[in-house]
Amino acid sequence: MKKFLLYLLALCLLTTCLVPGSGRIVQAQAEFPLPDGEIMPSSDVDVEIQTLADVESFNCSDVTDVSVSECEALVAFYLSTNGAGWSYNTNWLESSTVGTWFGVTVEERHVTILSLYSKNLTGTIPEEIGQLPYLELLELAGNQLTGPIPESLGNLTYLVEACLTNNLITGPIPDTLGGMSSLLKLSFNDNLIEGEIPASLGNISTLTKFSLGNNRLTGTIPDSLGQLINVDRLEVYKNNLSGELPESLGNLTLLKEFIIFENSFSGSIPISYTNLTSVTAFYFFNTQLCEPTTPEFLAWKALVGAGWHGNDQICMDFHHYLPIIYR
Template identity: 30%
Template structure:
């Protein structure tokens, strides 16, 4: 019995010793319960907040920086102007005080005003007239980069510089832009129709540039007060809708325009001064010109215009300067023309270098007072006339006749002369003019009526209350 107990105890000890030798002790909780169980336990502890140690606190996300303060209108303009200064050759030092330490409104040639919508101060005008700036190292100086980057501009004057290229489209979106002067530069290409899309534009000066092509009819549909396009290379006929213009001052002088003067010219309601001199116009003077009751200056000299002077010219009651010299006009100088008070009182009537052979009685006194110049014509008894042979040859060749010759006796301002004001003789719209049969040749240009620098007229336009401020 004792022996059996000892054997049983030995057997049990051997069994448990075998288990200890054949199995390793788990070194971690995950090994003891398995990987999946440990992960589930950790997840559960996070959800219920339990577990042996607290979970780490996540680091806070950084706040986004505040948006930059928008630039003021003046600061935007300053950057544009300084950038422009950095690319130009300014031999006259016109932009010398354009720098970061000077108030933009005190920059030379800059005019500031209060912008209506947000009441901010803004650059309202830029005047570089006579600055003579050019591109550096002989490079071109385009308008892009200056004119199209200051949207508050109301006027842009850069007379007598070296700008080239075209006009940026952006200005058509400028709400208060009314005056553009690009005269005496190197602007080329066709007429800048894009500029006419700006309905606030009233002053357009493109004189002394290199523009080519035809004058577009859209020009005369704009509500413009001033149109200066002289001394370019425009060609072709003037559009038939010329009389639709609301402009007071127009000059087309010294281009290469051809064809007759449009009949609608007489119905331009505000026309005060118009210059056609130095082109290649031909045909006869339309009697409708006599309707220009406000015209003070009319110059169609140095062309190839022919025919007599219509009697309707005696209705130009405001005319002070009438120049038809250096053409192929002929016949009789109407006496009523020499009776216009504004001409008789220190006016100027130039009919020299034509083929007139007779003058009315009232014209003799104007010759004596040196108001009327009829030198180099065919008028007997006057000095400084063409030779009899030259006059004979001109009339022998049967000078070009004019359509509706009876219209030359129509005087719209005096009903007891001619046909009076009968509606049957009111001007009618005309079709396309026929090609002129006179081949133009180069002629000496007379002394320029408009200088390259400065404007021919001064206009006071109160937009945006644009004022200089120190």
């Protein structure tokens, strides 16, 4: 009965409504057409009601190209992110062929791509996203998603790229993400993510891009990130990270871009970083890091060349200035 009443309410608001006490029927605001097939619902309330009506009227038992479980995951995603308000939602919860839904790719009866870049998604990413076990690309950047990163994301062992950049995501990074054993690109830049960088992320040895810049992360860079031997870009800029840099990052011999500026890092840049002979960009300005003056380190700095953007702070060897009797 509750579902039936909600459906009737949705129909009322989306078509015609009786104004209480007046006996007058008025036409409710419809969705406004925009260029190139985009739609813009008239209000947030209308969006929520239309989204719920879409979900209530769709049955995953009718789909023909994916399992009921994967279909239900997409329906949960549509509901949680207010699908009726997306700027593009062609065929979503209309067609029984999931592979025709905008932004969804199906291969061999499994969802492999969910790509909705900058499509006005709001709300949260549901835990049901973990019911897409063959997903290879999750592209949700440039939206207005809020709430935490779902722990179930760590179940996606075939995921190659997880891009949540430029949203309003909050909360910590789940430890479970260390289970994404096929991941090449982790891009969570430009959000409101809090807490520490989980040591478990060091288990994703396949990573080539590691991007957590412009968030609210605290704590230190874990030693375990030295296990990311395939990474060529590491970004943790504009956070609240502190402490000394781990020597283990000297193992990242394929690293080309090391971007850590605007944090509270302190101490000396480890001599082990002279192993990073592929680095062409090292940005560590607006930190409290200092540079050693050993010939080995100076040679590495010269190798990086124009890509070196630091503090111009030299590490002082106070031992050198002590009287011999105190050395």
